[in-house]
Amino acid sequence: MSTDVVPEPLTEPDAAEDIALPLVYARKLASAVRSRSGDRTPGVSKALVADLLPLAVSSPGAETLASHSPMTGELLAEVPMATVNDVEHALAAARRAQLEWRERSIADRAKIIMRLHDLALSQQEEVLDLIQMEGGKARGHAFEEVADVAITARHFARRANDYLSVTHHNGLLPMLFRTEEHLQPKGVIGIISPWNYPLTLVVTDALAALMAGNAVILKPDSETPLIALWGARLFKQAGLPDGLFQLVVGPGRTIGTALIERADYICFTGSTATGRRIAEQCGSRLIGCSLELGGKNGMYVADDVHIDVAAEGAVRACYANAGQLCVSIERIVLHEKIADEFIDLFSNRVRNLIMGSAVDFSTSIGSLINQDQLDTITKHVDDAVAHGAKVLVGGKARPDLGPYFYEPTLLEGVTPECLCYAQETFGPVVAVYRVSSDEEAIELINNTDYGLNASVWTSDDDRGRRIARRIQAGTVNINEGYVAAWASVGSPMGGMKDSGLARRHGKDGIRKYCEPQTIATHLFAHSKMGLGLLYELPDSVWTNVMSKTLRALKVAGLK
Numbered sequence: 001m002s003t004d005v006v007p008e009p010l011t012e013p014d015a016a017e018d019i020a021l022p023l024v025y026a027r028k029l030a031s032a033v034r035s036r037s038g039d040r041t042p043g044v045s046k047a048l049v050a051d052l053l054p055l056a057v058s059s060p061g062a063e064t065l066a067s068h069s070p071m072t073g074e075l076l077a078e079v080p081m082a083t084v085n086d087v088e089h090a091l092a093a094a095r096r097a098q099l100e101w102r103e104r105s106i107a108d109r110a111k112i113i114m115r116l117h118d119l120a121l122s123q124q125e126e127v128l129d130l131i132q133m134e135g136g137k138a139r140g141h142a143f144e145e146v147a148d149v150a151i152t153a154r155h156f157a158r159r160a161n162d163y164l165s166v167t168h169h170n171g172l173l174p175m176l177f178r179t180e181e182h183l184q185p186k187g188v189i190g191i192i193s194p195w196n197y198p199l200t201l202v203v204t205d206a207l208a209a210l211m212a213g214n215a216v217i218l219k220p221d222s223e224t225p226l227i228a229l230w231g232a233r234l235f236k237q238a239g240l241p242d243g244l245f246q247l248v249v250g251p252g253r254t255i256g257t258a259l260i261e262r263a264d265y266i267c268f269t270g271s272t273a274t275g276r277r278i279a280e281q282c283g284s285r286l287i288g289c290s291l292e293l294g295g296k297n298g299m300y301v302a303d304d305v306h307i308d309v310a311a312e313g314a315v316r317a318c319y320a321n322a323g324q325l326c327v328s329i330e331r332i333v334l335h336e337k338i339a340d341e342f343i344d345l346f347s348n349r350v351r352n353l354i355m356g357s358a359v360d361f362s363t364s365i366g367s368l369i370n371q372d373q374l375d376t377i378t379k380h381v382d383d384a385v386a387h388g389a390k391v392l393v394g395g396k397a398r399p400d401l402g403p404y405f406y407e408p409t410l411l412e413g414v415t416p417e418c419l420c421y422a423q424e425t426f427g428p429v430v431a432v433y434r435v436s437s438d439e440e441a442i443e444l445i446n447n448t449d450y451g452l453n454a455s456v457w458t459s460d461d462d463r464g465r466r467i468a469r470r471i472q473a474g475t476v477n478i479n480e481g482y483v484a485a486w487a488s489v490g491s492p493m494g495g496m497k498d499s500g501l502a503r504r505h506g507k508d509g510i511r512k513y514c515e516p517q518t519i520a521t522h523l524f525a526h527s528k529m530g531l532g533l534l535y536e537l538p539d540s541v542w543t544n545v546m547s548k549t550l551r552a553l554k555v556a557g558l559k
């Protein structure tokens with residue numbers, strides 16, 4: 001894509017721009033629209049919105065939810081919301097559709113998911129614009145979502161058969177029993193998703209549930225309904241039968257709750273506070289749930305690293321999607337021997353990041369999602385400064401770029417009294433700490449209620465893995481921030497401690513949507529050769545025979 005937009009460097013806003021904010025936004029938008037690729041006009045067209053809105057489950061005269069662009073503040077669409085009654089109807093339709101779907105072969109389901117893979121890649125220009133405009137992120141980070149959809153679709157389409165196939169187990173006595181473990185789909189899966197990775201967290205958890213033979217009802221976050229609807233259209237375009245993936249828009253407390261009260265399993269991604277509430281609700285219905293929650297992720301940079309490599313990786317690890325990423329790094333723990341040099345190199349790289357709202361690849365940091373996010377981030381930084389922390393880079397909102405822009409920020413001197421010491425900031429704010437040993441680094445990284453992701457940088461991979469095994473986090477990346485573990489989609493992804501329950505990706509990520517069922521057949525029962533023969537003996541005899549048999553089975557090495 002050609003980029004005729006002048007990138008915004010991380011410099012002070014000028015006074016005139018500070019005053020004339022609406023004009024500035026208009027200029028940014030005009031500049032974005034100028035960055036054409038061929039005859040494509042970047043942005044969200046009326047035709048696209050008209051195509052997407054009917055995919056939201058709703059009734060005539062429904063109340064609407066306004067979707068605004070965080071980049072510019074402009075209204076993108078009025079999206080019809082669902083009522084509790086609509087959720088009820090959606091559930092009934094999903095149950096009907098699932099009865100046929102569960103009987104389809106895995107190979108049949110995989111064909112649809114592979115078509116979805118191709119469509120996501122071939123239609124990426126449209127969705128990258130949409131993710132940028134409605135989600136606020138830089139285009140490179142938006143592309144990570146498209147790539148993640150493709151990677152996960154390919155994985156489950158190709159591996160579901162292995163993950164879901166019938167397993168045979170030893171019965172009580174060899175030859176006398178045939179014991180099979182089947183994985184039955186749970187039925188209708190409710191997915192409740194956040195705004196920060198609004199395409200991938202809508203599509204990828206759903207496609208695992210669908211591959212396992214379930215139907216899905218999704219409630220997306222109210223900040224990003226259009227992107228979720230684009231995901232719904234992707235399933236439809238790929239050929240998924242009607243009713244199997246439905247989308248209900250509305251507030252978490254009403255529409256989310258209506259879904260939790262009716263679905264057979266809940267896959268939730270969001271904050272730890274909401275996750276706890278949802279776990280209680282699911283517990284009272286005795287349905288399962290997976291909870292993908294927050295983090296306060298730490299990165300350790302050991303004394304043997306190539307510092308430039310670590311500094312470059314740390315920028316990606318800390319500021320992807322302006323830090324609004326569950327697995328992004330908010331604490332950098334530096335070995336004292338390399339701390340000063342690392343801070344210098346890292347700070348220079350951060351100062352050179354280009355922020356802005358251009359709908360193209362010319363920027364590397366976009367906008368925060370909304371005013372709440374801006375308020376939290378401002379509060380965390382101001383509070384740290386009030387407690388004596390030093391701002392090494394950034395530390396300011398950038399209203400000259402858009403309503404919710406905040407500079408990528410680096411702090412030193414954050415103490416346990418500061419809000420951002422233990423709380424998740426979920427923004428472009430990172431603090432550095434110094435340690436004198438691996439031991440001290442592990443202790444500091446583990447000193448949090450969270451346990452989602454961590455990162456270790458060392459030129460000795462074995463040392464990295466030794467350290468990693470002692471870190472209490474669901475994923476640890478060595479010489480990478482988060483991509484290595486996240487994109488290894490055959491391996492489980494999720495959090496320990498307050499960061500969640502259960503996992504997405506791989507075997508765990510698809511089997512959670514299934515009920516394991518044991519089917520054990522007593523062979524030869526009708527030819528009187530089975531257990532009946534044994535039980536016909538007097539108790540003193542059959543228990544004696546059984547004891548001898550159990551000893552023999554141990555000697556024979558049976559498991």
Ligand code: NAD
Binds near residue numbers: 494
């Ligand atoms: P949130 O918990 O406020 O909202 C997430 C979703 O839950 C939204 O769809 C919302 O409408 C819904 N919701 C809110 N209250 C509800 C209720 N009472 N009942 C049912 N549904 C309800 O989360 P957020 O603050 O918007 O998202 C950011 C958080 O998500 C961060 O903490 C981040 O770390 C976390 N996150 C985690 C992962 C992961 O994979 N672990 C991924 C992305 C985001």
